[in-house]
Amino acid sequence: MTQPSTRPSTRTSTRAEQRSARHRPDPQRWPDVATVPTSAVRALVARALLRSVARRLNLRVELPGGALLNRTPPPDGAPVLRLAAPDAFFHRVGSGGLIGFGESYQAEEWDSPDLIALLTALARSPQTLVPPRLQWLRRWFTARQPLEQLGTPENARRNIQSHYDLSNDLFALFLDPTMTYSSAVFPSDSHGEPLASWELLERAQHRKIDRLLDLAGVRRGSRVLEIGTGWGELALRAAARGASVVTLTLSEEQQQLAERRIADAGFADRVEVRLCDYRSVTGRYDAVVSVEMVEAVGRAYWPAYFSTLDRVLAPGGRVALQAITMPHDRMLASEQTFTWIQKYIFPGGLLPSVEAVEQTLAAHTGLRLTGRQGYSRHYAETLRLWRERFTARAAEVEALGFDGVFRRMWTLYLGYSEAGFRSGYLDVQQLLITRLGEDHPR
Template structure:
């Protein structure tokens, strides 16, 4: 099933609530920049083999019918938005219904492949015209972090329940694989695949009967439930009131409230000593300036001999450095204050600021592409129910683009996901010095040895 948002695409600009969506409601007017954006898109279409359809059946450049397709309903608005704010404008233009695609993931996968080559080297200076810095108000300080989390995770538990499986796991599953390594993903097998992911992480942290476990980032409680069912005691930290409420209710319903405590607490305020620390796709919300504090917290609360197991989305180190500090459409509308790390950055941060070291890592990016596909298909199929919860078409198109954009990132290999083990290296054994002996006198020629 491919994503086609055509039912939400108006024949004429639909009314947009300017209070909720000011930058979607307002079409900028930047003729010179729009002309540059048009020429750049034509160049990308030729080089990447994209089909750009204009109103009336015209094509921006010649292209085969089967090529990944960008269908422009309102080209002028599209080019002016991109000319004004680059990829943020690209996303806002989709929210506004200026463009569409019969296969959004195929189009975005092509654009996510080697994205650094989309703009020619000699024109990189153009980025200064539209790239903005991240707002200081979204930096994930202790004061700002709760607001950032609230904007995404407190949208509505009912919304997430519409497209997640019954475990309410909002992170990559681990599916069984075919002989060639292809994930065998299906909606019917998603809950089991989520449990497989959780159990692998708990095994990595050696969570067992009697283990004291700290979870950084509760989600809706499934990992805490699995750990408690093993006989562990769990303290789970979240900044989402919606998640805390539902997680507590799920834990109580399972009869495990005596083993799990869900605290509304910033990770930096964690207290206690734990045999295991686990954290699933939470580091992405921490923000690069606070990675040292995140890892230092884990180091501080981890008992001697303890193990920390993280699941983290990662990206290539060079791309992480290039995008660090840049305000993107995802940050503006989906995950304010976030930053996807590289595996190198995790190694460097732990080495510089903690006694922990990366002891093992296992990547499974294709499984995330399939997890996102299943979520996207479910979300799209239930668009009417999303609307019944009070979310307007601009929001629905925003989330369709977010899910498809994320799926494309993993399908293209631009993004990866890892399960990472952090441990303290064993102290090196000190070898006893050899006994000091008087050197033997040198033997002359002919003397027996």
């Protein structure tokens, strides 16, 4: 079992004595969580910035003992940021920006009685967290993505394995029985709001998969390529329609479990699970399907990714993608930034915008985006169910060997993602891509 790590640090913590040995992060596993950077000037800037953000976003910032950082008390019901170790928090944020904010949560230096409300408030307008007159300070807080995370064929396998090869048992603790790790599509009420519950999640995942397979025109006799196997549920449902499937993964743990599930379902003769980079795939396919995989490619390799779709798509074929997207201006603003998510959760990733997908297709392929539908509220609810399940089974996560820092890291990751969809900052879309000038009957 592998846990995320960062470059070794030679700094010493200024707050380690405030935490018991039982709660102190392991400096070998978590060097940048176990140590607190020191910069008095940056800490003062971070303190002033938080006070400004709290005023503009109506946040309540509580210090130890119940005192407020706010100069003016916020309105009743304001989201709460509760600082347990203010000095450490301000030093981390002053030195590392949002990476420091995340590491401070991992180190138990802050919390919130309603984490989602707090993160949603922050996510609604991320571009305004630093006031315009202080934007020049971004160079203090913004790190560049390490070269070893760029999505080269060599790095891509390591990036994927660092997340998906953590443990199949870990994912099984909070995913539904389909082992589907992407947004579900729930039935909706009369106002269009998703009717989400744990009991409906399995059927909602099948609804999502079936919509993608319908979008791609998958039927008996179809030759299907899936880029990003997951644990095999989409390949299973395509095979059940009578299709033959080649599905690609870079995760050995996913490959092993997917092959076992496919064999148990009696479809081993219809599905081949390849440990293969998308750039190396061969053959021609009537349908290409990929679920929330383009986010891991990295912008420099989007041309290679979409050119691969063009190369392998048979005449008259269809591509159906499910992709997490962000507004184009925010994508441009963040594309060079090294984020907490990239450091600890998904190395090398970047969420595309719809405009970026269209531009890449036009510049590098004969394909065009010809249809799309968004499901952001459905993803927020999917993530809520996963997060509640994950936190409820914390003892079982610990029994698998994942320590408290990891559990807080994943709680923040799931909550941060949920807040992105609740705020409208993120969307998840099913995209139909077809070849220019071809007819594509349903």
